[in-house]
Each structure stands twice: as structure tokens, then as C-alpha cells.
Amino acid sequence: MALRQGLTVIIGTKVTRCTVAKSCVRGIRGYLKQHERQALSKELLAAYRTSKISAKEQSPFIGPYTEEERATAQKYKYMHPEFMPPLEPEHRDAVREVLEREDMIKRRASLEIPEFYVGTLMATTLSDPYADGGESRFVGICIQRNSYGLRHNFTLRNVIDKQGIEIMYELYNPTIKKIEVLKLEKRLDDDLSYLRDAPDIYSTVPFDIEVTPHPKGAPVPINSTKVLLNPRPWRVKWELHINKLKGVDIGSIIGETSEKRMKRTYHKQNTKPWEKYDLMKMYRESVCLEDQDEAYIHFIREHKKLENIRADRLRVHHKQETI
Structure with missing residues (x-):
């Protein structure tokens, strides 16, 4: 009785009763018809596969390329x-x-933006009405580049008077007057946030550093320095990222992490071993x-x-x- 009441559908003033069998038959019929509607002819598929014209050879915005x-x-x-x-x-x-x-x-067109990477030593001059001369200049190492488009930003880090200073600049900020590359180089990682938990020597850049010229067309040098982290406490649980960090001395992480914590970290990293084979996950995380x-x-x-x-x-x- 309860099943019949659950399958009762009220349409206007008429009451219609349908059984489970009828609903199953309707679902099967709809599935078969859906396959017929979505199927493409073999001739159309063959013409598309043998066609030499790609849909992306001409863009509606930039034209053919x-x-x-x-x-x-x-x-x-x-x-x-x-x-x-x-x-x-x-x-x-x-x-x-x-x-x-x-x-x-x-x-x-009005601001020359040079080529730079995470790990490059840079200087940025910003228009500041409250500073001497109406502008302020900061020197540091680029530790991050985030976001896309007009919201793209980069972060410079330096240690002044034993105090770590970081300034995030929006790359297309109209108040930026000049961006200088003092030493063009790359690091092993795309994010140097671990410098916050490292000794000051890795982040200290003198303000009077001389510009190191880079020959045009020459490959960008890679700085393969291995950073030693300070003893705990850290701002981030770096043991969770031990497989991704290339520019950090792994021994400084393992030496500060107990065996119990390392076992728990290994368990967390291997809870989803199938993700590296998940093609849809890779597709969603890329353009x-x-x-x-x-x-x-x-x-x-x-x-x-x-x-x-x-x-x-x-x-x-x-x-x-x-x-």
C-alpha cells in the first residue's frame, strides 16, 4: 500500500497510478532512443577524421595563425x-x-616589464607621495608569482635589520615606475615560501648590489642551492610537501620530524594513490x-x-x- 501511494502522481484533478514495471520499461525505451538520436553517421565521422582543416587554425579573435x-x-x-x-x-x-x-x-607600452622568474634578484620602484623624492625602491628576491591577467602579482622578500620584509606588487599596477632585474636566475622550485622558515642568509639581498648583466639569447642559469630550514616551529608542515620540494635539504626536514609524524605523513600522501592516473583531474587542473x-x-x-x-x-x- 505504501508503495502504491509513493507512486501516485496527481495531475490537475486526475489521479494516475503507475507501477514499477511501467517506469522501468519507459526508462529502457528512452535510453535506446537516446542512443539513436546521439549517434553520428559513419560518413560524417570519416569526413571529420580525414579533414586537414582544424577548428583551431583560425580564431574569431586573432584570426588564422x-x-x-x-x-x-x-x-x-x-x-x-x-x-x-x-x-x-x-x-x-x-x-x-x-x-x-x-x-x-x-x-x-608605458612600462618596460623585463623577463624574470621565481628566484630572480629584483628591484621595484613605486610611486609614493609620502616618501622622500616621491618614490620608494625595494630590493629583494622574488619568491612567488601568482594569479593571471591583470591580477598577476609577484612577491619580493628581503631581510632588513634581522627582520624579514615581504612586499607583494601587482605587475600591472599603474603606480609602478620601474622594474629592474639585478640578477636573472631560476630556482629549483616555483614557490620559495620556505625561505620564511630558513636562515636569514638565504633571503638577504643588499640594496647596493650591482647589476649582473645577462647576455641576450643566453639560457637562464638555474641556482641549485639547497636551503636548510630552521628548527621547528614552522609556518607550514613542510613534511607534507617533502616529495615536491627540490630546493630544500630533505635532511633538515626529516631531522626535525618525529618517526610517528613521518609515518602519519606517509599515510596521508598515499591515501589516494590513483590520483596520478586520474586523467579527468589532470584535465580540470590544466588549460x-x-x-x-x-x-x-x-x-x-x-x-x-x-x-x-x-x-x-x-x-x-x-x-x-x-x-
């Missing part, structure tokens, strides 16, 4: 990560991304190559225009000096 441009775009993905589309699907919008890239390129190529090809084309404008300005300035 060549394989040479695509190969050039691969070089800029690590050099300028701020042009990478956001990873979150809910934050993706093609029109907004194009407009945002155009704003970023316009900002680069497809076509979208990446489109973003960086757009940047390359606009960047070439900026270089031509700067060359014309220098040519005119040189002529005026000679006159």
Missing part, C-alpha cells in the same frame, strides 16, 4: 605566465580575456593547448607592434640629438 607562430608561443609561456588563461572554468570568458590582454599590452597558443600568439603579435613603436621613438630621439 601558422605553425611557426605556435612554436614561438611555446617559448613565452614560462617567460610571461600572466598571459596564461585562468584554470577555473567558471572564470573563463573569451571576450574578457581578449580585452584584458589588450589592457596588459597597453600598460607594457588546453589551443587556448594557450591563442593567448600567447595574440601577445606576440601585439608585442612586435610595441617593439616597432619603441624603435621608431629611439630613431626619432637619435635624430633630434644629432641635429
Whole structure:
């Protein structure tokens, strides 16, 4: 009786009763018909597979692009990560991304943004009405680069009077007057947050450091320094990230961690061993190559225009000096 009452559907003033058998039959029929509706003809599939025209060879925003441009775009993905589309699907919008890239390129017309990486020694000059001379300059090592687009930011760290100082700058902040690269180099990790739990010597950068020139076209040197961490307490449980840290001396982590804690850490790291084979998880945590190529090809084309404008300005300035 309860089953019959649960399957009672009231439509207007009429009462209809359906049995479990009828609902199952309807579901099976709908599944079979759905397969017929979604099936594609073999001729259409064969024509698509043998077609030489790719849907991504021409973008509605930047037009057609060549394989040479695509190969050039691969070089800029690590050099300028701020042009990478956001990873979150809910934050993706093609029109907004194009407009945002155009704003970023316009900002680069008035501010020269050099090539730099996490681990590079840098100096940033910021407009400050309360400082002497109307500007403030900070020198430090770049420990982080976060976010995408106009929200991209980088963090500089230095130790002054035995006190760790960190300043986060938004890369396209209009109050930034100058960005200098004092020593171009990379580190083994993409995030140097562990310098906060390391001795001050690893973060100390003198303000009067001389600029180390980097030859144009030469590979970027990699600093393979292994950082020794201070004794506990730490700001982060670094033993949980022991498999990902390349620039930290693992012995300094194991020596400060008890055997019981290490066993618990090993258990946490191996609770989901299947994740490294989860293709859908990898897909959700990455941006497809076509979208990446489109973003960086757009940047390359606009960047070439900026270089031509700067060359014309220098040519005119040189002529005026000679006159």
C-alpha cells in the first residue's frame, strides 16, 4: 500500500497510478532512443577524421595563425605566465580575456616589464607621495608569482635589520615606475615560501648590489642551492610537501620530524594513490593547448607592434640629438 501511494502522481484533478514495471520499461525505451538520436553517421565521422582543416587554425579573435607562430608561443609561456588563461572554468570568458590582454599590452607600452622568474634578484620602484623624492625602491628576491591577467602579482622578500620584509606588487599596477632585474636566475622550485622558515642568509639581498648583466639569447642559469630550514616551529608542515620540494635539504626536514609524524605523513600522501592516473583531474587542473597558443600568439603579435613603436621613438630621439 505504501508503495502504491509513493507512486501516485496527481495531475490537475486526475489521479494516475503507475507501477514499477511501467517506469522501468519507459526508462529502457528512452535510453535506446537516446542512443539513436546521439549517434553520428559513419560518413560524417570519416569526413571529420580525414579533414586537414582544424577548428583551431583560425580564431574569431586573432584570426588564422601558422605553425611557426605556435612554436614561438611555446617559448613565452614560462617567460610571461600572466598571459596564461585562468584554470577555473567558471572564470573563463573569451571576450574578457581578449580585452584584458589588450589592457596588459597597453600598460607594457608605458612600462618596460623585463623577463624574470621565481628566484630572480629584483628591484621595484613605486610611486609614493609620502616618501622622500616621491618614490620608494625595494630590493629583494622574488619568491612567488601568482594569479593571471591583470591580477598577476609577484612577491619580493628581503631581510632588513634581522627582520624579514615581504612586499607583494601587482605587475600591472599603474603606480609602478620601474622594474629592474639585478640578477636573472631560476630556482629549483616555483614557490620559495620556505625561505620564511630558513636562515636569514638565504633571503638577504643588499640594496647596493650591482647589476649582473645577462647576455641576450643566453639560457637562464638555474641556482641549485639547497636551503636548510630552521628548527621547528614552522609556518607550514613542510613534511607534507617533502616529495615536491627540490630546493630544500630533505635532511633538515626529516631531522626535525618525529618517526610517528613521518609515518602519519606517509599515510596521508598515499591515501589516494590513483590520483596520478586520474586523467579527468589532470584535465580540470590544466588549460588546453589551443587556448594557450591563442593567448600567447595574440601577445606576440601585439608585442612586435610595441617593439616597432619603441624603435621608431629611439630613431626619432637619435635624430633630434644629432641635429
